[in-house]
Amino acid sequence: MQATETLPETDVRTDEELVGLVVGGDVDCFEELITRYQPRVFGIARKYFRNESDAEDVVQTIFTKTFQKLSSYKGTAPFEHWFMRLSVNTCYDALRRRRNRPEHTISDMLFDDEGWHDRMGNIPDANDREGLDEARELVHTVLGQISDRARIVLTLQEIEGRTIREISGITGWSESLVKVQAFRARKEMRAAVERFLMKEKRL
Amino acid sequence: MKANETEQQFLKLAKTVQTDERVPDGFAARVMEQVRERHALETSSADERFLRFARNLPANEHVPYAFEKRIMAHLRELLTPDPLTLWSRMLWRAVAPCLGVMILAVLFSADTSDGQTAGEFETADFETVMLASFDDLEYTW
Numbered sequence: 001m002q003a004t005e006t007l008p009e010t011d012v013r014t015d016e017e018l019v020g021l022v023v024g025g026d027v028d029c030f031e032e033l034i035t036r037y038q039p040r041v042f043g044i045a046r047k048y049f050r051n052e053s054d055a056e057d058v059v060q061t062i063f064t065k066t067f068q069k070l071s072s073y074k075g076t077a078p079f080e081h082w083f084m085r086l087s088v089n090t091c092y093d094a095l096r097r098r099r100n101r102p103e104h105t106i107s108d109m110l111f112d113d114e115g116w117h118d119r120m121g122n123i124p125d126a127n128d129r130e131g132l133d134e135a136r137e138l139v140h141t142v143l144g145q146i147s148d149r150a151r152i153v154l155t156l157q158e159i160e161g162r163t164i165r166e167i168s169g170i171t172g173w174s175e176s177l178v179k180v181q182a183f184r185a186r187k188e189m190r191a192a193v194e195r196f197l198m199k200e201k202r203l
Numbered sequence: 204m205k206a207n208e209t210e211q212q213f214l215k216l217a218k219t220v221q222t223d224e225r226v227p228d229g230f231a232a233r234v235m236e237q238v239r240e241r242h243a244l245e246t247s248s249a250d251e252r253f254l255r256f257a258r259n260l261p262a263n264e265h266v267p268y269a270f271e272k273r274i275m276a277h278l279r280e281l282l283t284p285d286p287l288t289l290w291s292r293m294l295w296r297a298v299a300p301c302l303g304v305m306i307l308a309v310l311f312s313a314d315t316s317d318g319q320t321a322g323e324f325e326t327a328d329f330e331t332v333m334l335a336s337f338d339d340l341e342y343t344w
């Protein structure tokens with residue numbers, strides 16, 4: 001019997017290898033990159049867009065932009081960082097463009113059965129799709145009341161738990177600007193939550 | 204004095220009794236739990252509760268069926284050149300050679316003129332054109 005077992009050779013190509021192949025003309029390799037990243041990109045897009053078709057549009061724009069700009073990727077940083085930066089920036093641009101479209105109002109999101117405070121106390125179970133959808137709606141409604149910049153910073157810092165330096169890298173803003181924006185974002189969010197509670201108390 | 208002696212003896216005895224420092228099992232944990240609850244109640248303002256709620260919500264990473272195929276089809280469409288785009292690109296490319304030919308033609312015509320200055324020629328032509336209607340009037344009356 002052999003003392004050491006040889007591990008099966010994996011033919012999984014790295015992101016950088018795939019990028020090289022796509023830039024070299026093998027366009028079909030881009031599909032592998034899409035398959036690899038699409039769940040994460042959908043996760044990101046759905047944090048900023050409530051509507052499913054909006055999220056799909058943004059994800060399509062992200063991948064199209066990635067394909068068009070792939071030759072500008074120098075390979076000095078991991079592809080994932082470059083790609084995430086492009087994804088968040090595209091979401092930000094899309095958010096700014098659709099600003100004039102009506103968002104859900106606070107009164108749309110008031111529940112009959114239990115208060116807003118009670119809902120925040122417990123996260124729905126992972127199998128409770130309806131509960132999760134309602135919870136996400138609630139988050140979208142509150143974040144829909146604040147400015148786009150504030151929303152981006154708040155999502156990256158408070159919800160995804162990224163550092164100031166990381167946010168600076170993703171957004172391309174200076175670290176001090178990120179700090180200022182984070183402070184303002186917190187203030188805006190507090191005001192939005194208070195408005196929410198006031199409205200609920202009045203009813 | 205007897206009473207005083209008894210008191211002294213009692214105090215002496217009381218001092219010798221060791222303090223009972225036994226702690227019930229899990230007492231510290233119980234107290235800390237209460238402290239934390241109290242602290243959470245005091246510090247958790249509505250916005251902090253909201254953030255905690257949003258942070259703990261699992262991301263929805265569901266991908267629509269065959270989404271990658273859709274993207275690839277869109278990209279292939281982008282790669283196929285549009286005839287109108289090609290035509291306009293060719294027109295733009297033709298601008299510089301056309302300008303060159305035009306300049307050459309102007310230079311050539313200026314060089315082969317018969318010595319009459321352009322100014323004189325234009326003046327005579329202009330006069331003829333301007334007075335053409337009056338010539339016609341004379342013939343009519």
